[in-house]
Amino acid sequence: MPHQILPPTGAPRVLAVAQLSNSLGDGAYYVTSALYFTRVVGLSPTQIGLALTIAWAIGSVTGVPLGALADRKGPRGTAVLLALATSASVGSFLFIRSFVPFLLTAVLYAVAQCGLAAARQALLAGLVEPSARTGVLAHLQSTLNAGLAVGAALGGLALRHDTREAYLAVFALDAAGFLLCAVTLLRLPVVPGSPARAKGEPRLAVLRDRPYAVVTALNAVLLLRMPLLSLAVPLWIVERTNAPSWLVSALFVLNTLAVMAFQVRMARDIDGPRTAIRAVRRSGLVMLASCVVFACSAAGLPVWATVAVLVVGAVLQVVAEMQQSAGSWQLGFDLAPAHQIGQYQGFFGTGVPVARTLGPLLLTSLLVMWGVPGWLLLGGIFLVTGLAMGPVVRWAEADRRRGAGNCATSHDGPADEYRTSAERHVTL
Structure with a gap:
């Protein structure tokens, strides 16, 4: 370990x-x-x-x-x-x-x-x-x-x-x-x-980078898994299923231990935009499966069966979480200019507070009030968002290539000078 x-x-x-x-x-x-x-x-x-x-x-x-x-x-x-x-x-x-x-x-x-x-x-x-x-x-x-x-x-x-x-x-x-x-x-x-x-370069260039903004927005939607685990699933268990309330804590511990044990392994094969896109796409599909399984927990099954269904849903959720995390980390870095990592990561990181701020109201409305249809709709949102990441990333890459070409013809190389300087600090 x-x-x-x-x-x-x-x-x-x-x-x-x-x-x-x-x-x-x-x-x-x-x-x-x-x-x-x-x-x-x-x-x-x-x-x-x-x-x-x-x-x-x-x-x-x-x-x-x-x-x-x-x-x-x-x-x-x-x-x-x-x-x-x-x-x-x-x-x-x-x-x-x-x-x-x-x-x-x-x-x-x-x-x-x-x-x-x-x-x-x-x-x-x-x-x-x-x-x-x-x-x-x-x-x-x-x-x-x-x-x-x-x-x-x-x-x-x-x-x-x-x-x-x-x-x-x-x-x-x-x-x-x-x-x-x-x-x-x-x-x-x-x-x-x-x-x-x-x-001519804006002070906060990320605010004018539309493809990166869309990637960040899609990532924020996928980050709705955070209030899903901390708020929506506990409320669902208590109000919509016959499972014991202690299962809320057990599922949180399961999530924590799984990430500790398997996050590194999940990220091992992600080394560029293509593999990152595949990971995000898979995470959307697995989140759909997780939502379907969670919805089945309201079917009035025996208590032991309800617990088993909720555990399966939680396992699928944490698998999707680890895939989405690894893929989004790679994309957040790969699509940012080398000399502006800080401001780009600051923008990319807004997905977390946005998901935590808007997620509770959205998820409680969808799941606690709508029930099973809400789970299916949420799963569909995760799936569509994961699938949309590929085309948007390709748009961002094409935009970066055009921008690099314009910079190469408009001025000499301070950015290249910075990259050379930064590369001297890569060796650990």
């Missing part, structure tokens, strides 16, 4: 340690934060939901300029500063006692998190050769899940004690984790920032 989680030595291993250091605290934070803010701080669920929705909406918008900042100033320093900002925001939650400070701190947390994700991707791109990036990201995803699982167990201890001190210890752990993440990132080599923009 360790070789499935730990990446190769060098920069990938250091990135994994940084990932693990903050995911431990995040796992504990995720399972305790709602109760902390309601029971200790005294906020209402409506206030918490409103603040987090606003915060992540702002965070998703700021990911692009913060990613562009990482491109210009260098991704390592930017990632370190944003990790420190995240640590500070989590630590600030310890002193929040009313709604407005909570909202402001939540905005800082979301902005720092979205920017940190973009800067980390740019840092990885500067340190790992293109053919190895998806494999390294698969290792990092396994590391992330391992940290979240252990952190969730620690958070469970805090929930068992259910005291103010226990919750405060969790927040302190998360803040310390991001502080350790910042220190760990300093062990990596410096990746140089990109040169000044070429004449």
Whole structure:
């Protein structure tokens, strides 16, 4: 199992340690934060939901300029500063006692998190050769899940004690984790920032890249699998099936362990746009099958049979998740210009907050209210989206080739100079 989680030595291993250091605290934070803010701080669920929705909406918008900042100033320093900002925001939650400070701190947390994700991707791109990036990201995803699982167990201890001190210890752990993440990132080599923009090149070029925007939108639709597992399936199990409620936790553990064990293997054969397209296409097909199986769990079967059907649906869902993740990682990097990885990854990463913001309302309406027809419609959406990725990626590649041709005839080679500089930092 360790070789499935730990990446190769060098920069990938250091990135994994940084990932693990903050995911431990995040796992504990995720399972305790709602109760902390309601029971200790005294906020209402409506206030918490409103603040987090606003915060992540702002965070998703700021990911692009913060990613562009990482491109210009260098991704390592930017990632370190944003990790420190995240640590500070989590630590600030310890002193929040009313709604407005909570909202402001939540905005800082979301902005720092979205920017940190973009800067980390740019840092990885500067340190790992293109053919190895998806494999390294698969290792990092396994590391992330391992940290979240252990952190969730620690958070469970805090929930068992259910005291103010226990919750405060969790927040302190998360803040310390991001502080350790910042220190760990300093062990990596410096990746140089990109040169000044070429004449006529927009400051945030990704906002004018229509093919990349469509790829990002399709990926956001496929990311609806995230609130599907965390919200829609639990509600479906409790309200529409005769399965025991403990199955909700069991399916979450199944998902976490599966990603830890098999994500690296799933990503092993993905090394370019063609293989990435096939992975995304397969993920759409498997998600359709998963939705059909989940729909069958409402057929009034014996309890043991309902449990078995739900487990099969969850297995298909996690297989689709691993294929979609690996394929989208490859496409997100391959379709981005080498000197603008940060801002492009910042834009590509908006799919996560968009799915988490819009997904709950959409999925609860489709599945809990519509029932079986909603599952079938959702499965069809996943299938069509997965199939659409191929033509859109080919459009993006053709657009990139045209853009490269225009650049070659309009100005000399600062971009080539940057690529040569960056390539000197690829060796681990």
